[in-house]
Amino acid sequence: MKPELNRYRLLVLAGICLLIILFATMVSNLLTQVRDLSSADEDNIQWSISQIDIEFANLDAVLTEQIAAQTGFSDQLQLRADIALSRLNVVNSGRAREIYGDSSEAAELIEKIEVFGDDAVAILDSSEPLDETDLLELKRLVRDVRPVVRELALLGVRIVAERSEDRRAELAGQLSRTGGIAIGLLILMALLLLFMDRLLQRSVRRDAALSASSKQLASTVAASLDAIVTSDSSGRIIEFNASAERVFGWTRNEIVGLTMEDTFIPQRMRDAHHNGMKRYLETGAPRVVDAGRVELAALRKSGEEFPVELNVTTTHDGDDTKFIAYIRDISERKINEQKLIDARDRAERTDKAKSQFMTVMSHEMRTPLNGILGVLDLLKTTPLNDQQARYTRIATSSSEVLLEHVNEALDITRIETGNLQLNSEVFDLTELMQALVELFEPLANEKNLAVKLNINPAMQGPYHGDSGRIHQVLTNLIGNAIKFTEDGEVTLHVSGIHGTETSSLRFEVIDTGIGIPAEQHEQVFEDFIALANSEGRQARGDGLGLSISRRIARAMGGDVSVKSVEGAGSVFILTLPLRRTEPETRDDSDNLAQNAKQAPTCNILIVEDNSINRSVLCDMLTSMGHTVREAVNGEDCLQKAKNEAFDIILMDISMPVMDGIEATERLRRSNGINARTHIVGLTAHGREEYRERSVAAGMDRFHTKPIRLEALQNIVAEVTSKHLSKPDTAHFPEALSEMIDLLGSAKVANIAEKFLSEIAEFTADLRVASDPLDTLAFAEAAHRVKGAASLLGQIELHDAFEKLELDARDGNLTATQIWAETLEAEAAKSKSVLDGAINRHANTP
Amino acid sequence: MAQKHYPRIYVVLFMLLLSLITPAKARAEMMLEVTTSGSNSATVEFSLQDLDAMDQVTFSTSTIWTDDKVTFSGVPLKALLTELNTDGTSIEMVALNDYKVTMPLAELENDAPIIATRMDGETMSVRDKGPYWVVFPYDQDPKYRAETIYTFSIWQLKHLKVVD
Known part of the structure; x- marks a missing residue:
């Protein structure tokens, strides 16, 4: 745009310069012509030359008259002669000489005239008075010179005519030059005018385009759904469109001239706005400006604050920075968003409630099913006639189908909630x-x-x-x-x-x-x-x-x-x-199956709040030959476990007062006699929900209710088989070598000595024991020694004391002498093992 | 234009001159005759001495009739008419050969033209376009180099007549 403009200006200036030069040339030409025209030297000279002939004619006439009248020489003649002679000077000097200057013909004639002049003067100025002869002589001279004078006069006329012809030609040339210049001038002016016209047209078109685009812009701004507010660098509002009026409640006339700070920026944001604008103007570093859409709050005229989406841009008008803010009232959107969020939350809550309901329902259904199936299993172990047996079978299978349905419903819930593990x-x-x-x-x-x-x-x-x-x-x-x-x-x-x-x-x-x-x-x-x-x-x-x-x-x-x-x-x-995976040997499972049938008698604690389930479980375990204690909740369980050691605790997970998870945690932390007892978690809830929590709490295994007789048998068999398995203690049991590594052989030697002395004390007590036996005291002591034996990896001793403990608790502790001997023999074996291990470790660096 | 009247003027002047002729070889002094206008019209004659007694104006100028620059001195025509206290619209000037030209009095300036009595300090003979010659300072201004001015520049001036 700008270079173009400069080019045009240069063109116009050059045109004007050319015009001036042409004009000056023309003026100077014209002046020359005017001067040439105004000086009329030659016309007058021509007149003078032509007059010479007349003066000589006059002289001739006067001479002729005087000779005829014989009046002699007169003053009249003298005057005429003088006048004629004075004319000879005219051709000889001034402009006339210039005219004749180049002509040899003229020079010849002038010479003749001069000769006449000299002769005439000689006669006229003689001292003697002129007589008739002189007059005749003079007349002859005049007669002779007249053709010459006439010729000269004619020559002069011709030369002057030629000269004026030349002059006219020159003048004509000069005129046509001037005319040419004038035409050039006119053409140039016409061109310049055309050029100006074009520029004018262009500027008119541009004006029209500009005004159209500004109208378009104005209508865009007016029709915009977003509020558009323009302010100067001090924050004073310059423009405020119709949407802005609607959004903010201010009319354009009211707000223009006020600052944004004083009108629609909330009180709490004014400082930030002020500093932000100042910072932007000083450093040009934008934060809100040119940062795209930003969510902020704004104030309506009524004082109500509402959320807006804001986009601020700047324009630079010369040195002045203008801010243009595009503001969208998003209160509606925010309300809708909140509604959607609420709806989603509600849906989630409903869904969760549904899942919760399903879970609880299945739990509630499974608990009674547990009772039914348990009782049916027990019923099958009693003597039944054929019909009763059939009824029992039908009841069992129906209950099983029902259980399956409940499980399926739970599975669906679990799959839908993504909880399938x-x-x-x-x-x-x-x-x-x-x-x-x-x-x-x-x-x-x-x-x-x-x-x-x-x-x-x-x-x-x-x-x-x-x-x-x-x-x-x-x-x-x-x-x-x-x-x-x-x-x-x-x-x-x-x-x-x-x-x-x-x-x-x-x-x-x-x-x-x-x-x-x-x-x-x-x-x-x-x-x-x-x-x-x-x-x-x-x-x-x-x-x-x-x-x-x-x-x-x-x-x-x-x-x-x-x-x-x-x-x-x-x-x-x-x-x-x-x-x-690699195939395993199948011996273990065979052993397991055998063990299931020949499980040793265990001391089992049932922790369950539902009395039917408790009694069913109790009956099942008792029928399997185990001793059973019952607790109604976690707290009761802790109380019961304080004084009595159990082999297995069957722990329901959800119970009032204290649940199974907490009870297990406390038990594990207590360091009491049941800190390491095998705990089986039982729940009517889905298998997965509580698995992690129960494992974290310290449960050894986990079973979903209803627990069937066969499952119970397998659990007990598995637990007892672990206790009964006898690793090779002739060598150095792992537990022992670990302990030596950890504590050093000297300390372990101390512990071993104390351990052995405790056994010695125990056997001594056994030997001196008299009826009735303090079985409980023996059970407690046996339990303590058992723990130490296990710690030192003395499995034989551990098992022996365990058996003794169980017998003592059952009140079956008899043959104390035999027990004492057995224990002493085992202790001796352990001593050699312990000594060997400690010595070996002591000798190795 | 003056040429048209020439034949008639010539006859009148010729008769006038005839009456003045004196049969003497010595040339009589030429007088400048001035005829005033109005009811009390009269003809006054000025001799060279009379003219010399008046305030003189001198200037140098080139002319189309002379070769080099020459110096003229004489009495301004306006001053002469003022001296005679005459009034009119124009002045008729007549030469020895009866050449006659009429000049509007409005053309007169204080110092131009003058009735030159001397050229380069010398009086002028009839053979030298004398004794009186109406001249303008031609070099002073281009306006003096116009055709009318040249026709007003009359040699061998004999008679002036103020016309109403």
């Missing part, structure tokens, strides 16, 4: 499958169906995974297969492919039942979808079973799918990726 543990596939077959065989037999198991030998072997969940899914699939098959067989087929670390396993449950129409293949996996059969009874799917199965399978990285031909049967396929 998978436990990875080693399991044996063959074992799992065989257990399933055994589980379903009675049901299948009832319908005269065969259940076949077919495992690809390559796929046998232990895997890592949640066997419980796999069991759950397969139970559902097999249950369905049996339910919807009237005759034929149900086949379980396990195949798969081994990957590098994981194997893709494929469990197929194949039935020869009614089948599922192709269009319903996906429907069966939806929640609460049950396909009706022809009799209108519930058909495939238990409402939740298949959908849960699929969800669980997918959670484990696999899937459940179906292939079916209506009327020919269905194949439900569970595919699962499972991590492989």
Whole structure:
């Protein structure tokens, strides 16, 4: 824009300069011409020259007259002669000489005239008076010179005419030059005018465009939905658009001239605003300015504060900085946001409440189920006639179905809330499958169906995974297969492919039942979808079973799918990726199974607030031959555990007064006699919810209610088998060498000495003991020594004292002499072991 | 323009001159005749001496009739008319050869033209365009180099006549 403007100005200036030069040239030309025209020297000279001839004619006439009259020489003649002679000077001097100057012809004529002049003067100025002869002579001279004079006069006229011709030509040239200059001048002026016209047009167009764009801008600003406020650098408001009037409640006329600080910036922000603006003007460092959209608060005229979204930009008008603020009233939006948040929170609360309700409901349902199943199990152990036995069986299976439903509902809740947890543990596939077959065989037999198991030998072997969940899914699939098959067989087929670390396993449950129409293949996996059969009874799917199965399978990285031909049967396929492990020896589990039957008598504490559950558990354990104590809550448990050592504590987790978690924590911290007792957590809540908390609290295992007789037997067997297992103590038990490492051999030697002296004291007491025995005192003492034995890794001694303690508590402590001998023998063995270990460690650096 | 009247003027002057002719070889002194206007019209004659007695104006100038610059001295025409206390619109000037020209009195300035009696300090003979010659200071101003001025510059002045 600017360089262009400069170019135009330069062009105009150059044009004007050219004009001035042309004009000056023209003026000087014109002046010259005027001068030439005004001086008329030659016209007069021409006149003078032409007159010469006349003067000579006059002289001639006077001479002729005088000669004729014979009056002699007169003054008249003298005057005429003088006048004629005076004219000779005219051609000889001044401008006339200049005119004749270059002409040789003229020079010749002038010479002749001069000769005449000299002769005439000689006659006229002679001292003698002139006589007739002189006059005749003079007349002859005049007659002779007249043609010459005439010729000269004519020549003069011709020369002057020529000269004026030249002059006119020159003048004409000069005139045409001047005219040319004048034309040039006019053209230039015309060009300049054209140029000016163009510039004018352009500026008019620009003006129009500018005014259009400014109108457009004004209308944009006026129509803007955002409030637009313009202020100068001091914060004084210059512009305030219609939206701003609406948003702030000020009219434009009221607010223009006031400052933003005094009007719509809230009191608490005024200082910050003031400093911010000052800082920006001083340093140019923006914070709010040019920072994009910022959320702040503003004030309406009514004094009400409301949230705004603000975008401030600046423009520089010369040295003055203007701030333009685009302000959007977001109070509506904020209210809506809050509404949405509230709605979401409400929905979340409702959802949580629903889950909570489901959880609580299932808990509430499981607690009575626990009672029913427990009592039914106990009932089966009593003598029953056939009918009673059948009723009991039906009641049991119905209760089991009900329990399954409750569990499924809980599973759905858990899956939906994302709380499904998978436990990875080693399991044996063959074992799992065989257990399933055994589980379903009675049901299948009832319908005269065969259940076949077919495992690809390559796929046998232990895997890592949640066997419980796999069991759950397969139970559902097999249950369905049996339910919807009237005759034929149900086949379980396990195949798969081994990957590098994981194997893709494929469990197929194949039935020869009614089948599922192709269009319903996906429907069966939806929640609460049950396909009706022809009799209108519930058909495939238990409402939740298949959908849960699929969800669980997918959670484990696999899937459940179906292939079916209506009327020919269905194949439900569970595919699962499972991590492989090295096969374990199966001896342990055999031992475990044996141990289950031959579990030693244990002292067990049941902590449970529900009296039915408590009594069922109590009866179950008592029937297994264990001694049982009962506590109604955590506090009661702590009280009971203070004075009596237990082998196992069955601890309900949710109880009034003090729950199982807290009771376990306190017990573990107490360093009392039951600090290390095996604690089994029991809960009617979902398996996962309390698992972590209970483990953190110090529980050894965790079981979901209802706990069945078989499960109880297994738990007790497992706990006791650990106690009964006897590691090789002939060498250096781990506990002992650890202790020596930790405390040093000298200190351990001290402890060992004290330990042995305690045993000696104990045996001495035993020997001198007399009826009736203080069994409790012996039990306590045995318990203390047992702990020390365990600490030093003396398993034999530990077990012996444990047995003694138990006997003492049961009041069966007899044959004290034999006990004393046994203990002394064991102590001697331990002494040699301890000494050996301490010495060996002492000798090694 | 003056040329047109020449034949008639010539005849009148010729008759006038004839009466003045004296048969003497010595040249009589030329007098300047001035005829005033109005009811008491009269003709006054000025001799060279009369003119010399009046205030003189001298200037140097070139002319178209002379070669170099020359110095003229004489009596301003205006001063002469003031002396005669005459009034009119124009003045008729007549030369020895009866050349006649009329000049408006408005043309008269205080110092121009003058009736020159001397050129370069010498009186002028008839052969030398004398004895009286009306001259302007031509070099002084371009306006004196105009054609009318040249026609007013009359040689061998003989008679002046103020016309109403």
